[in-house]
Amino acid sequence: MHKKLFIPGPIEVSPEILKAMGTPMIGHRMPEYAQLHKGVTDKLKQLMFTKERVFLSTSSAFGAMEGAVRNLVGKRCANFCNGAFSDKWHNVTLACGKEADAFKVAWGEPITPELVDSALATGKYDAITLIHNETSTGVMSPLPEIAQVLKKYPEVVSIIDTVSSMSALKLPVDELGIDCCVFGVQKAFALPPGLAVFTASEKALERAKGVPGRGYYFDFLEFLAADEKNNTPSTPCISLIYAMDLQLERIFAEGLEKRWERHAKMAEFMRAWVKEHGFGLFPAEGYRSVTLTCASNDRGVDLGLMKKQLGERGFAFDDGYGKIKGKTFRVAHMGDMQLENLKEITTEMEGILQGL
Numbered sequence: 103m104h105k106k107l108f109i110p111g112p113i114e115v116s117p118e119i120l121k122a123m124g125t126p127m128i129g130h131r132m133p134e135y136a137q138l139h140k141g142v143t144d145k146l147k148q149l150m151f152t153k154e155r156v157f158l159s160t161s162s163a164f165g166a167m168e169g170a171v172r173n174l175v176g177k178r179c180a181n182f183c184n185g186a187f188s189d190k191w192h193n194v195t196l197a198c199g200k201e202a203d204a205f206k207v208a209w210g211e212p213i214t215p216e217l218v219d220s221a222l223a224t225g226k227y228d229a230i231t232l233i234h235n236e237t238s239t240g241v242m243s244p245l246p247e248i249a250q251v252l253k254k255y256p257e258v259v260s261i262i263d264t265v266s267s268m269s270a271l272k273l274p275v276d277e278l279g280i281d282c283c284v285f286g287v288q289k290a291f292a293l294p295p296g297l298a299v300f301t302a303s304e305k306a307l308e309r310a311k312g313v314p315g316r317g318y319y320f321d322f323l324e325f326l327a328a329d330e331k332n333n334t335p336s337t338p339c340i341s342l343i344y345a346m347d348l349q350l351e352r353i354f355a356e357g358l359e360k361r362w363e364r365h366a367k368m369a370e371f372m373r374a375w376v377k378e379h380g381f382g383l384f385p386a387e388g389y390r391s392v393t394l395t396c397a398s399n400d401r402g403v404d405l406g407l408m409k410k411q412l413g414e415r416g417f418a419f420d421d422g423y424g425k426i427k428g429k430t431f432r433v434a435h436m437g438d439m440q441l442e443n444l445k446e447i448t449t450e451m452e453g454i455l456q457g458l
C-alpha cells in the first residue's frame with residue numbers, strides 16, 4: 103500500500119509529474135536539452151525574482167549546500183544554527199576544510215537579525231550560512247530583517263537554504279540581496295528527490311574565482327561556463343528536469359499569490375488543529391513555518407504508536423526529528439497539497455487519538 107506522504111519531504115508527487123518523468127530521453131549535449139534547460143532556468147528566475155544565474159545541480163540539496171561553502175567561504179564562515187540541518191551544515195563546512203564558527207540558538211528559536219549583526223560586527227567572516235525554514239523544528243527565521251542587516255556587510259557572501267520554503271511564500275532573491283540561494287525539489291516543489299537548484303550573484307561568482315579547492319562536481323565556475331551554453335557540467339537528471347518544467351507551468355497556472363495564500367491557509371488550519379487537540383506549537387510565536395507544523399507532544403501521546411496506526415491507514419507521519427523525536431511531531435503542508443488533503447490526515451489522527 104502506498105502511504106500518502108505528510109512527512110516534510112519527500113512530499114506526495116502528482117501523477118502528472120510522475121508521467122512527465124517518463125518523457126523519452128534526450129542527450130544533454132543535444133539542442134533539445136539546451137532548450138529545456140533555458141526554459142526551466144528562465145521560469146525559475148521568474149519564480150525566485152532573480153536576474154542572477156540559476157544553476158541546476160544533479161544532487162540532493164546538501165550537494166549544493168556543500169558546494170556553496172566550498173566555493174564561497176574564503177576567510178571564515180559564520181554558520182547560524184537552530185536545528186538539525188543547520189547544525190549539519192556547520193559540520194559540513196568544517197568537513198570541507200573551512201574555518202568556521204557555529205552560532206547556536208535553542209531548537210525552536212529563530213536566528214535573529216541581532217545575532218547575525220553581532221557575529222558579523224566582529225569582522226571575522228566573509229560568508230554566512232543560514233537556513234530560512236529549519237525543517238527539523240518548523241521554525242522560519244525572519245529573512246527580510248536579516249537581509250537588511252546583511253546589507254551593512256558587503257564583504258560577506260550570504261548562503262541561504264530555502265530548501266523547505268522556496269515557492270511556498272514570496273522570497274525575492276535579488277531584493278533580499280541573497281548571494282547564493284539553495285533549495286531541493288522534494289519539498290514545496292513536490293517533485294521526486296535528486297535535483298537541487300542554486301543561484302549565484304555576481305559577487306558570489308567573483309568570490310569563487312579567488313577560492314581554491316572548489317573541486318569539480320560543484321565548482322560554480324564550471325556551472326557558469328556550462329550555463330553559457332544552457333547546459334550543466336555533467337550529465338543532469340533529465341527526467342527530473344522535465345518534471346520541473348511541468349511543475350513550474352503548474353505553479354504559474356495556479357498563480358504565485360494563490361499558491362502563497364494556499365500555503366498560509368493550510369498552516370493556519372494545522373496550527374489551530376494542534377492547539378484544539380491539546381498539543382503545543384514547538385516553534386516560538388511569530389516564527390512558525392508555512393510549510394510544516396512542528397507540534398510539541400504536550401499530551402504525552404505515544405507518537406510511535408500513532409505513526410504505526412496512521413501507517414496502517416495509509417498515511418506517512420513524522421514523529422519528530424533528531425533530539426526532539428517523540429517529543430514533537432511534524433505535519434507537512436506544502437507542494438501540491440490542498441486543505442482537503444490535510445483534513446484527511448487530521449481526521450484520521452482524531453480517530454486514533456480517541457483510542458490511545
Ligand SMILES: Cc1ncc(COP(=O)(O)O)c(C=O)c1O
Nearest residue numbers: 162163164187235237265266286
Ligand atoms: C532545511 C533543510 N536543509 C537541507 C536538507 C537536506 O536536504 P537533502 O536531504 O536533500 O540533501 C533538508 C532535508 O530535509 C532540509 O529540510
